[in-house]
Amino acid sequence: MYTYAQHGYGKSDKIETAIRQGSVSGVILSPRDEQPERLAQYIATLRQEFADQVTILFDPQFYATTVTPVRDGYLPDYPYYQPGLTRGRFIAPLDIQQYVSDVIDYQLPLGLDRIISPTVFFSDFTDPWSQIALSMAQQSTVLGAGLAQPLLLSLVFDETALRNRTALNDFLDIISVWDVEGFYLVIRRNDTTYQAFSDDLILKNLMYLTYVLAEVNDFEIVLGYSDFVGLLLHAVGAEATGTGWYNTLRQFSLARFQPATGGRPARPRYTSDALLNSILVVPELAAIYQRGRLPQVIATTSYDGTLANGNPANAAWPPDVACLHHWEVLSRLAAEVATQGSVAASLDRLQERIQQAVATYNLLLTAGIPFEVATGQRELDVWLRAIRSFRQEAGL
Amino acid sequence: MALPTLTEAHIRKLLPGVDVVGAPLAGGQKLVFPCRMADSRFALKVMLTNPAAPQSSPDDYSVEVFDEATARAAREMSIIAECVSPHIVKPGAIPPGRTEINGERVIYFSEEWIDGRDLRTIIRTDGPLPLAQIKSLGVGIAEAVKELWSKKKIHRDIKPANIMRRNGASTFVLLDMGIAFDVEDVSITAPGVIVGTMVYYSPEQIEFVRKRQMDFRSDLFSLGIVMYEAAAGRHPFWSAGMTSQQAVGNMLQVSPDPPVTHRTDIPQQMNAIIMRLLAKQPHLRYRTCDDLLAALASV
Numbered sequence: 001m002y003t004y005a006q007h008g009y010g011k012s013d014k015i016e017t018a019i020r021q022g023s024v025s026g027v028i029l030s031p032r033d034e035q036p037e038r039l040a041q042y043i044a045t046l047r048q049e050f051a052d053q054v055t056i057l058f059d060p061q062f063y064a065t066t067v068t069p070v071r072d073g074y075l076p077d078y079p080y081y082q083p084g085l086t087r088g089r090f091i092a093p094l095d096i097q098q099y100v101s102d103v104i105d106y107q108l109p110l111g112l113d114r115i116i117s118p119t120v121f122f123s124d125f126t127d128p129w130s131q132i133a134l135s136m137a138q139q140s141t142v143l144g145a146g147l148a149q150p151l152l153l154s155l156v157f158d159e160t161a162l163r164n165r166t167a168l169n170d171f172l173d174i175i176s177v178w179d180v181e182g183f184y185l186v187i188r189r190n191d192t193t194y195q196a197f198s199d200d201l202i203l204k205n206l207m208y209l210t211y212v213l214a215e216v217n218d219f220e221i222v223l224g225y226s227d228f229v230g231l232l233l234h235a236v237g238a239e240a241t242g243t244g245w246y247n248t249l250r251q252f253s254l255a256r257f258q259p260a261t262g263g264r265p266a267r268p269r270y271t272s273d274a275l276l277n278s279i280l281v282v283p284e285l286a287a288i289y290q291r292g293r294l295p296q297v298i299a300t301t302s303y304d305g306t307l308a309n310g311n312p313a314n315a316a317w318p319p320d321v322a323c324l325h326h327w328e329v330l331s332r333l334a335a336e337v338a339t340q341g342s343v344a345a346s347l348d349r350l351q352e353r354i355q356q357a358v359a360t361y362n363l364l365l366t367a368g369i370p371f372e373v374a375t376g377q378r379e380l381d382v383w384l385r386a387i388r389s390f391r392q393e394a395g396l
Numbered sequence: 397m398a399l400p401t402l403t404e405a406h407i408r409k410l411l412p413g414v415d416v417v418g419a420p421l422a423g424g425q426k427l428v429f430p431c432r433m434a435d436s437r438f439a440l441k442v443m444l445t446n447p448a449a450p451q452s453s454p455d456d457y458s459v460e461v462f463d464e465a466t467a468r469a470a471r472e473m474s475i476i477a478e479c480v481s482p483h484i485v486k487p488g489a490i491p492p493g494r495t496e497i498n499g500e501r502v503i504y505f506s507e508e509w510i511d512g513r514d515l516r517t518i519i520r521t522d523g524p525l526p527l528a529q530i531k532s533l534g535v536g537i538a539e540a541v542k543e544l545w546s547k548k549k550i551h552r553d554i555k556p557a558n559i560m561r562r563n564g565a566s567t568f569v570l571l572d573m574g575i576a577f578d579v580e581d582v583s584i585t586a587p588g589v590i591v592g593t594m595v596y597y598s599p600e601q602i603e604f605v606r607k608r609q610m611d612f613r614s615d616l617f618s619l620g621i622v623m624y625e626a627a628a629g630r631h632p633f634w635s636a637g638m639t640s641q642q643a644v645g646n647m648l649q650v651s652p653d654p655p656v657t658h659r660t661d662i663p664q665q666m667n668a669i670i671m672r673l674l675a676k677q678p679h680l681r682y683r684t685c686d687d688l689l690a691a692l693a694s695v
Binding site for chain 2: 169170172173174176177212216217218
């Protein structure tokens with residue numbers, strides 16, 4: 001199990017296709033984007049066709065209850081969901097108990113492989129909302145003790161929380177003794193640029209968090225909305241990472257639950273395992289083709305023939321195909337990183353990959369091929385710094 | 397706090413039918429008399445209560461009426477009475493009570509008599525333990541910590557002097573629950589007061605402002621120090637000539653040399669277990685005592 005499809009609006013049949021092809025081994029469902037009856041039917045369909053070949057999770061997205069103004073899609077159709085909850089509605093233990101049992105009870109008959117607990121979003125490990133999140137998680141462990149399905153405690157917090165290492169340590173001390181199967185973690189990103197983890201301290205501490213929970217304490221760790229950054233987390237023990245077809249399904253932002261402020265259609269992207277990035281088909285991949293460098297970035301998946309046999313600018317590269325290609329590349333990389341036998345060996349392999357990607361970028365830049373900031377190699381330097389720093393601290 | 401001054405004669409007068417069968421031993425705030433009644437051997441522990449504590453009915457044995465020393469004794473008796481692990485000392489034949497002797501108000505209670513030696517004496521006289529004994533020590537104390545934590549209690553004073561090795565069976569028993577901490581109960585200790593023996597504290601125990609967040613992993617750290625000492629014959633953070641402040645600084649900030657640097661026949665697995673127990677952060681130790689026991693079983 002490595003890559004999970006992060007479900008969102010407009011799923012078509014690509015999740016089923018990816019499961020058949022072995023590119024994704026699980027799905028994290030989004031009630032915001034599907035009516036309850038349709039989602040229940042979809043789960044039944046997946047189960048019927050794939051039985052236990054797929055891990056089906058349901059993110060209850062309870063954290064949207066505190067977002068205002070909110071764009072919560074179909075969430076109000078779900079009986080456990082209550083929009084516009086304020087902090088005062090989380091003071092009474094009985095209220096928290098009710099929220100938790102409503103969310104858990106809703107999931108029980110759906111035929112899921114794991115139950116995911118409800119949570120609230122918090123910005124910092126010391127803020128009052130984090131205490132509410134802990135209370136909900138604690139209550140979930142109580143209710144989850146007798147369930148047939150294993151329980152994953154969900155935590156959704158801002159990436160800047162990871163800057164405060166002392167608070168992170170204290171938080172880990174609390175959650176690392178809970179008697180649950182694992183955790184479903186979602187990290188809110190503040191930079192909407194693609195991938196965009198610009199701070200290696202945050203990334204290092206996210207690796208530390210994952211390593212402590214997964215590798216040291218043997219929890220099952222699933223990180224939602226992770227995309228390429230998930231490779232670093234697989235290297236330190238994450239069981240699975242989720243990624244989807246839109247950028248909003250590849251990195252998490254509360255904007256996904258807030259009224260839209262406009263935007264433009266996504267430009268077609270091509271995911272290159274050699275570059276560890278998704279670059280623009282036009283102009284970047286087209287420029288690479290024109291300089292005769294295409295073989296150095298093409299990923300050789302079952303979908304690459306379309307782009308590899310001519311000028312990518314003239315090839316059809318519809319979003320569904322791009323998504324299936326993206327999942328295939330990512331799952332292959334994740335499997336490669338995660339099956340090295342030890343965390344140290346996985347990190348060695350990943351560092352080699354990153355260094356090769358840096359070298360490939362440099363080659364392309366030397367050949368006069370420009371990249372946008374978001375599709376360039378800036379991330380790779382951050383990743384290398386984070387990995388080195390993590391290894392030094394963990395003694396790996 | 398001073399020790400009581402009572403003698404064997406006082407004990408015989410106080411508890412007719414009880415024979416004192418050896419010289420009393422001084423341990424911390426307690427005087428311990430090896431005793432026998434009929435065929436039963438036990439250790440009678442006597443400690444002074446606070447003279448300023450209210451004088452109420454001598455039969456009223458309760459935390460509310462007595463002072464801190466009495467409360468600790470009551471807690472100790474309550475804990476050992478609840479526990480069934482063979483690695484936790486058992487109650488003795490004499491029920492707890494209090495009295496006034498020689499102008500001193502004292503509280504007394506009894507524990508099973510353990511034929512054997514304490515680990516501090518063993519290490520001092522015999523040197524480091526053989527590997528099988530280190531493993532047995534780890535298993536025994538981990539089992540004791542596990543049972544205490546199942547009752548939401550932390551021992552807080554795991555050290556060689558509080559561990560006995562039974563003669564014959566060579567199993568280890570944890571003594572002295574006097575400062576055990578109940579995370580779900582009121583604290584007996586006054587705010588800001590650190591209890592326990594400092595060079596066996598966990599980092600979170602030293603940083604007492606975080607005391608209420610402690611759990612069984614604090615005891616696992618102390619066990620790590622004890623196992624290190626049993627394996628290497630030396631304390632991981634303290635050496636002769638060092639002040640306690642220096643030792644505490646080491647415990648908070650310095651990673652010790654692995655035991656294998658002092659003793660080459662320590663297997664890598666045992667070395668790794670001890671070093672993991674000594675991690676500064678509780679979340680880097682073991683998630684459960686069962687995980688530790690499984691690791692020890694694989695050595």
